[in-house]
Amino acid sequence: xxxxxxxxNLTVRFGETTAVDDVSFDLPRGGALGIVGESxxxxxxxxxxxxxxxxxxxxxxxxxxxxxDDILGASEAKLNTLRxxxxxxxxxxxxxxxDPLMRIGDQVAETLRKHTDLKGRAIQDxxxxxxxxxxxxxxxxxxxxxxxxxxxxxxxRAMIAGALACKPDLLLADEPTTALxxxxxxxxxxxxxxxxxTQGLSMIxxxxxxxxxxRVCDDVLVMRKSKLVETGKIRDVIENPQHEYTxxxxxxxxxxxxxxxxxxxARAAPLFEVKGVQIRYGGGSILDSLMGRxxxxxxxxxxxxxVQRGEALGIVGESxxxxTTLARSLVGLVKTAKGEILYxxxxxxxxxRNRAAYLRDVQLVYQHPYEALSPRICIRDAIGEPLRxxxxxxxxxxxxxxxxxxxxxxxAPELGDRLPAQLSGGQCQRVxxxxxxxxxxxxxxxxxxxxxxxxxxxxxxxxLLIRLQKERGLTMIxxxxxxxxxxxxxxxxxxxxQGEIVEAGPTADVFDSPTQDYxxxxxxxxxxxxxxxx
Amino acid sequence: MKMSPMxxxxxxxxxxxxxxxxxxxxxATHDPYAIDFEALLQAxxxxxxxxxxxxxxxxxxxxxxxxxxxxxIGILGVIxxxxxxxxxxxTAGYFGGWVDSIAMRVVDVAVPFPFFVLVLSIVAVLGPGxxxxxxxxxxxxxxxxxxxxxxxxxxxxxxxxVMAARTMGFSHPYILFRHVLPNALSPxxxxxxxxxxxxxxxxxxxxxxxxxxxxxAAEWGVMISEGxxxxxxxxxISFFPGLAMVLIGVxxxxxxxxxxxxxxxxx
Numbered sequence: 001x002x003x004x005x006x007x008x009n010l011t012v013r014f015g016e017t018t019a020v021d022d023v024s025f026d027l028p029r030g031g032a033l034g035i036v037g038e039s040x041x042x043x044x045x046x047x048x049x050x051x052x053x054x055x056x057x058x059x060x061x062x063x064x065x066x067x068x069d070d071i072l073g074a075s076e077a078k079l080n081t082l083r084x085x086x087x088x089x090x091x092x093x094x095x096x097x098x099d100p101l102m103r104i105g106d107q108v109a110e111t112l113r114k115h116t117d118l119k120g121r122a123i124q125d126x127x128x129x130x131x132x133x134x135x136x137x138x139x140x141x142x143x144x145x146x147x148x149x150x151x152x153x154x155x156x157r158a159m160i161a162g163a164l165a166c167k168p169d170l171l172l173a174d175e176p177t178t179a180l181x182x183x184x185x186x187x188x189x190x191x192x193x194x195x196x197x198t199q200g201l202s203m204i205x206x207x208x209x210x211x212x213x214x215r216v217c218d219d220v221l222v223m224r225k226s227k228l229v230e231t232g233k234i235r236d237v238i239e240n241p242q243h244e245y246t247x248x249x250x251x252x253x254x255x256x257x258x259x260x261x262x263x264x265x266a267r268a269a270p271l272f273e274v275k276g277v278q279i280r281y282g283g284g285s286i287l288d289s290l291m292g293r294x295x296x297x298x299x300x301x302x303x304x305x306x307v308q309r310g311e312a313l314g315i316v317g318e319s320x321x322x323x324t325t326l327a328r329s330l331v332g333l334v335k336t337a338k339g340e341i342l343y344x345x346x347x348x349x350x351x352x353r354n355r356a357a358y359l360r361d362v363q364l365v366y367q368h369p370y371e372a373l374s375p376r377i378c379i380r381d382a383i384g385e386p387l388r389x390x391x392x393x394x395x396x397x398x399x400x401x402x403x404x405x406x407x408x409x410x411x412a413p414e415l416g417d418r419l420p421a422q423l424s425g426g427q428c429q430r431v432x433x434x435x436x437x438x439x440x441x442x443x444x445x446x447x448x449x450x451x452x453x454x455x456x457x458x459x460x461x462x463x464l465l466i467r468l469q470k471e472r473g474l475t476m477i478x479x480x481x482x483x484x485x486x487x488x489x490x491x492x493x494x495x496x497x498q499g500e501i502v503e504a505g506p507t508a509d510v511f512d513s514p515t516q517d518y519x520x521x522x523x524x525x526x527x528x529x530x531x532x533x534x
Numbered sequence: 535m536k537m538s539p540m541x542x543x544x545x546x547x548x549x550x551x552x553x554x555x556x557x558x559x560x561x562a563t564h565d566p567y568a569i570d571f572e573a574l575l576q577a578x579x580x581x582x583x584x585x586x587x588x589x590x591x592x593x594x595x596x597x598x599x600x601x602x603x604x605x606x607i608g609i610l611g612v613i614x615x616x617x618x619x620x621x622x623x624x625t626a627g628y629f630g631g632w633v634d635s636i637a638m639r640v641v642d643v644a645v646p647f648p649f650f651v652l653v654l655s656i657v658a659v660l661g662p663g664x665x666x667x668x669x670x671x672x673x674x675x676x677x678x679x680x681x682x683x684x685x686x687x688x689x690x691x692x693x694x695x696v697m698a699a700r701t702m703g704f705s706h707p708y709i710l711f712r713h714v715l716p717n718a719l720s721p722x723x724x725x726x727x728x729x730x731x732x733x734x735x736x737x738x739x740x741x742x743x744x745x746x747x748x749x750x751a752a753e754w755g756v757m758i759s760e761g762x763x764x765x766x767x768x769x770x771i772s773f774f775p776g777l778a779m780v781l782i783g784v785x786x787x788x789x790x791x792x793x794x795x796x797x798x799x800x801x
Contacts, residue, residue, distance in 0.1 A: 333697055357703075359702065360703065366697070368694055371695060372694040373695055374695045374699075374717070375695075375799050376716045376717060377716075386702045421799045439702065
C-alpha cells in the first residue's frame, strides 16, 4: 500500500542558511512518526514544510506527496482544500493560536462551517461531540468559555478538538506539550495516543523530548543541524542508538543520567530557616481595610522549611504553585506579608537596609538564559559588574578574577567580548552562574535554570552545578517543575501546590514512598524513556 | 554594527545639509540680505539660480543660509524635550506607584491638545522669537519622549536582568542608568529623528505666521510666507525653501528608520 505521506530529499533554505538538508521519510496510513531534535535542528521547519506553511523567502526543494497529491507543486487554492481538512496542525502555545475574543465553541465551529456541509444545530452538536472526544469536562460550559478562562491543558485540548473537526487524515503536532506542566503534558500525550487508536489518525509529532515521543509514536526521526541522523522504530532507537548524537541525546535524558549522590549534611543549626512566610500580591487598598479584609492574591500561604549548610534542597510544583515567588522572597524581590526568614540564626531582611551584605551571601540564578543578562553589556563586563560595584577586589585584579570565573564555568576566554545574543542558551546560563559566583555566595538559588535548555545542555549545566557545589561547599536551593532534575541533585525536597507546602522530606523518601496523591501524580508524570506506549 | 543602507542615505543627506550650512558664505552667490531693486521677482537663471524675491534678494543664497537656521532650530529644539522626557519617563516607568501616577496625569493633560496649538499659544504668551519657541518645545515636547521611555522602562523593570541586578544589591539609580537607559534608548533616538523634522517644520510654520524668526532673516518659513502672495507669478520664492525642507526632512527620517534597524539586537 502507498504511504499516506512521502517526503523525498526535502531541502529548505533561508537565504544562505540551510534549515532542512536532504530529509526523506514515509508515513504509512495510521502511523505515528516522531521528529526529535534540539532547538534549531530543523524539526519544526520540516513539519511546516509539509503544509507549505513557510515564509515566501524559504526555498524548498525535493518532493512531498500526500495521498498521491504533490504538495510542493500545488496551487494555494489546492493547498487550502488540504489544510485544515485533510491535514491539521496543532502548535506549542495554544494561548497564542486561539483568538482571545472568540468563544472556544465558536472557534471549533468556524472550521466546521468552512470545511463541512453541516449547518446550524448540527454544528453545535458536532462541536460538543468534538470537545467530548478530547476529554474536556463539562463541555457545555467550556464551549461558551473564552480562551483565558481555561487552563493551558484545556486550551491545548480545545485546539486539538478544532484540528479534529474535519476528521483529518494527518495531524501535525509541533511541540504540543512543551509549554505544559508535566502532569498536564502526560494527559495530553495520553489523549493523542488514544486519538490515534480510536480515530485512526496518522500523526507527526515534533518534540525535543524523546520520552514524550515514545508515549505516542511508533517510529522516530532524529534530526541534528538540519540533517537526519537516525531513523527507526522508537524502541530500537532508544535501546540501541546507532548514531553518536542519538547516543548522547539518550544518555542526557534524566532517566539515564547517573544518579548523583548528594553529600550527607550534618543535622546542625540550619543555615536558612523560613518560618510561616506568607506572600500576597495586591491587597491592602483603602477598600480592603474598610471591608476588614487583607485582600489581594495569596501566592504563598505560610511556608516553613529549613536548609542545612551544604545541603541541596529542591522545591517542586506545577506552574502557579508559588515556588518561584517563594524563592524570590528569599532574595528580596518580593516582600513577605507575614512570617520571617532567618539566616544563620538571625533575622534576615532581604528588602531592608543591610540587603547588600545579605545578598553577597545569597544569590539567585534565573530561568531564561537570554533574559537574565543585560543585552547591551558584553559578558566580561557582566561578570565583572558585581566585583566593580561592590569593590570586591581592586580594579586591576578584576580581569584576572573574571577570567578565573569564566574558566570555572567552562567558558572559553575568547567569548568575553561577545554580547549575550551572540551566545547559545547554555553559554548564557554559564555566564549567569559565573556572575552569581563573582559575589562568592554561600547560598545559590537556582530558579528553573535548566528548563529553557535542550536536554544535552541541561545535563551539562546540572553537572556544572554539582561540581561547583562540591568545590565551593555551596548550599543550593533548586526550584524546578522537573522532578527528574530534582531527584538527581537534591538531598531533600519540598512539594508545593497552590501556595502551600504539601509534602517535605529527604529526596529518596519522597520519591520512593510519597504520602500525598499529588506528589505521586507528579512523579508518575515524569517522562520516561522506558515507559510503555500509552 | 552593520550599517544599514537606509541610514547611510539619510546620514549622507543630513551631512550634506551640514556642509551647506557650514560653508554657506562660500556657496552663496549673493549676500542673502542684499536688496536689489534692479532685479525684482526674476525667474531662475544663470545669474540667480533660484530666482529673486519681491525686493530682489537672491533666493538661492537665502535657501543656503536658511540651512543654518533650520539645523540650529531642529537639533537644539529636540535636546531639551528629549532630556526632560527621558528623565521623567524612565523614572515614572521604573518606579511606578505615585511617581508614575503624577507624571502620567501631567502627560494626560498635555496630550489631548494638538501639539502645535499648545506651542503656538505659549509662544503667543511669551512673545515671538526663536528662544521662546525653544522654551515652548521644552514645556510640551517632552511628553512624547516621556511616554515612549515610560513604556520601555515598564517592560524592562520586570525583565530578569533588572531583577538580577537587584539581587546583586545594586542601587536603583545605578540600575536605571546602566541597565534600563541603554535598552530604552533606541526607540527614543528613532523618535528624536522624526522629531527633528517636526521641530524644523513647526519652526518654519511659526516663521510663516510671523511668530518665530523675525523677517528679514533667511529662514525657510519666513521665505515661504513672503513668497505666498506671488505664488502664481513667481513660484520660485516659496518653492525652493519648501523643497529644502522636504530634503532635510527626508534625510532625518531615513536616518531614523535606518537607526531603528541598526539598534535592534539580532540573535
